[in-house]
Amino acid sequence: MADVAPAINFNTKHLKKGDPLPPFAGKLRVYNMRYCPYAQRTVLALNAKRVDYEVVNVNLVDKPEWLTTKSAFGKVPALEIADGVTIYESLVTVNYIDDVYPQRPLRTRDPLRRAYDQILIEAIGPVQNMVQKLGGAPDAIDEPALDAYFKTLDLIQNELNKRRTAFLGGAEPGYGDYMIWPWLERILLYKHLNEKVEFNKPKYKQLAEYVQKMTEDPVVSQYAVSAEIFAKLMENFKNGIIDFDVLSQ
């Protein structure tokens, strides 16, 4: 484990149809999309463990022909472990990373806490839906979606209170924290679009503090995208433009 995080270029150009597959050079490789919350899970796990790896960003609208040879589902993330040996699906890659890199274990060894971490990850669905709605038609957010969203926030806050630790993982973030984070981060970025999703209020004091601490975590901040960039992406998207490379050189 390196003393400092390896310098990873997260902002490589997104390869598209017709672009050749960069030859595998023996370094662990993540097939990623810079703004994909699922792929972010894999990136956060690798960053938490300070593993050195390379990022191959992929244009998910105009997909390169070779993508399905890396993920049978043609999606990101995929993790290439050896030349042509690839696993995919966000939690599958993170579980593998946690299995093979022993430094800073992400999953607790306590079976019951481990189960509750997984339950929270399952429970994040309504927050994922809310992120989609905020990105699409924020004015159309209805009561059932809000109820489900706040029910998930209740579950997260209750679990934090039960554990009495700064993070679900303890004194620093762990599996549960990083696996639900990408959508909490996007709620922060999008919440101005509909005030009904705001959780910075007395009822969610602990949750709001937790989210604030998460934004300050170096593993998280290292990969964070600014509100300005997200606003630009969203503005482009509304005009029918998906500019994957807004952060790239």
Added chain:
Amino acid sequence: MADVAPAINFNTKHLKKGDPLPPFAGKLRVYNMRYCPYAQRTVLALNAKRVDYEVVNVNLVDKPEWLTTKSAFGKVPALEIADGVTIYESLVTVNYIDDVYPQRPLRTRDPLRRAYDQILIEAIGPVQNMVQKLGGAPDAIDEPALDAYFKTLDLIQNELNKRRTAFLGGAEPGYGDYMIWPWLERILLYKHLNEKVEFNKPKYKQLAEYVQKMTEDPVVSQYAVSAEIFAKLMENFKNGIIDFDVLSQ
């Protein structure tokens, strides 16, 4: 681990709204629905390990008031470990069971094989969709659904060929096998409804043999529901009747 499987009554009456919660008597308890493929995962894991437990079957149409105190999602399976201490979601319960009962480990210790098991579990989605379609409108099954279904069958067969073992788990079924089984079992029960889903043909020779061997596995056969019962359930369902207790005393 008992020499023989404990005698579990799987066919208890399905409790509904108004029915009291049976007091917890200290025995591990599964909140189940007799024909739920997700809850079947939990049952198969417990049966594989010959754990003694009790089944509380739940009417999922007319749900008992206390169900949400066992699963925040109001679903089955839920696993009650101690009085009021419950975990839920099928894979969460199975992972917990595999963590705390060391006999007959279901998950391989090899991280890469473990990853491929999880990928196959993710990949079962189109087979789950096909089961739903066969149970609902079998004549409306279209090419995209069939393509996705056969692509999943390809993935399973390729993995069996790669491992060169009788089951994904090796000489006996393991995690991958039991976690995808409930839907393969239902394909067998429903496939007469649309000949296009048939996979008993030369291309799927290994898969067909594998499925046959799975039906003969004692853990599977112990909980299997006959084609006649499933046909009766489906007939009832088409007439607007959901008879959860067709197998109960």
